[in-house]
Amino acid sequence: EHDDLRAIDDDxxxxxxxxxxxxxxxxxxxxxKST
Incomplete structure (x- = not known):
């Protein structure tokens, strides 16, 4: 589970x-453009 959460955090x-x-x-x- 922790690895999945870590992967989501990375994404x-x-x-x-x-x-x-x-x-x-x-x-x-x-x-x-404005200058």
Whole structure:
């Protein structure tokens, strides 16, 4: 059971990391366009 939870945590961490990266990337692009 613990291994399953750990795997879910890893997947969640990857999703959050990816989402944060994409949001940051779009934010940078918007800043570049506005200047």
């Amino acid at each position: 969640l961490a990857k999703l959050i990391q990816q989402a944060t990266f994409e949001i940051g990337f779009k934010h940078i692009l918007l800043n570049l």
